[in-house]
Amino acid sequence: MRWLRHLFAGDPVARHFPPATLDAIQRAIAAGERGHRGEVCFAVEGALPWRLVLSRLSVRERAAEVFAHLRVWDTRENTGVLIYVLLAEHAIEIVADRGIAARIGDAEWQALCACIREHFAAGAFEAGAIAAVERANVLLAAQFPAEPDDNPDELPDRPVVL
Template identity: 60%
Template sequence: MGIARLARHLVSEGAARRRFPDSTLDVIQRAIAAGEAWHKGQVCFAIEGALSFGELLRGRSARERAQEVFAHLRVWDTEHNSGVLIYVLVADHAIEIVADRGIAARVPESEWQAVCAQLRERFGNGEFESGAVAAVEAVSDILAHHYPADGTPVANELPDRPVRL
C-alpha cells in the first residue's frame, strides 16, 4: 500500500456525497430507467468515496472491489444474465464496468473500457452528473444492441437508484 493512496482514501470519504448529491442520483436514476425501456438488461451505478483501511492494507484494487460490489448488489442475478455495474471509486479516480456473463460473452472488454475512458475524462473536467448520465446512456446503447426490448414487459429486476457505498 502506497502512502499516497492511503492519504487519498483518508481525505476522500465524503467526496462521493459532494460529487454525487441526492439531486444527481435522481438524474442518474431517471437515465437508468429511460435506458432500460430500450433493452432487456439491468444497469446499476455505484459510487464509493474510499476503501476501508483494511482493504487498503490488503492491497484491494478498484477492479476487485467492483467485482465484490457486483456480487453484493446481485447484479449477476438477472433473467438474461445481462446486468451491468458502473462502479466509481472516487479516491482512486477509478471507474470499472463489470458485466454479467451473458452480456460479457457478447461485448468485447474494449467497449466497456471506452465507456470508462469517456467517463474518466468527463469526471476529470468536473462533469460528474452529465458524465454519469452519458455513461449510463452508452451502456444502455450497448445493451440495446445485444438485448433489445421486444415489446414484451420486462421486470425491473434491480433498483435503478444509484448506490453510495
C-alpha cells in the first residue's frame, strides 16, 4: 500500500506549501534564530523517489539522509535541527544534531511533531509549519541562547522542497 500513496501523491507540496507559505516559514526561521545559536531547517517532500520506496527506506532513515544532504550537521556547535515532512505518508520527523540531542529529549520533539500533525490534519499547513518552527526556536533558545556579539547564521533559512 505504501507505494500507492507515493504513486498517486501528485504534487502535494505545491498545493500545501505555495511560495507565500515558504516565505512565511523562512521569516519564522530567521526571526527565531536571532534568539538562539541553533540552526533550524525545514524540508518538505511530496513523495519519495521510486528507488527509495522499493528499497523500503523508512521515513526516519529518509530524514537522516536529508539531514546529511542539507549539511544540517555542519554547524560550529552541532546545533542544527531538521524538521522533515513527507506528505505522501503524513509523516513528520525531527532530526537533531548531537549538540542538541544531548540537551533536548525525544519527548520534546515528539510533542512538536504532534503539534504539526494536529494543524496538518485540519488543513492548516502554513500554521502548522510555523508553529513547529516557533516551538523549535523556543526549545533552542532555552538551551542555546544567542550571544549578542557572536551568533552567525550558518545555514540557509529558506525551506527546502525535495
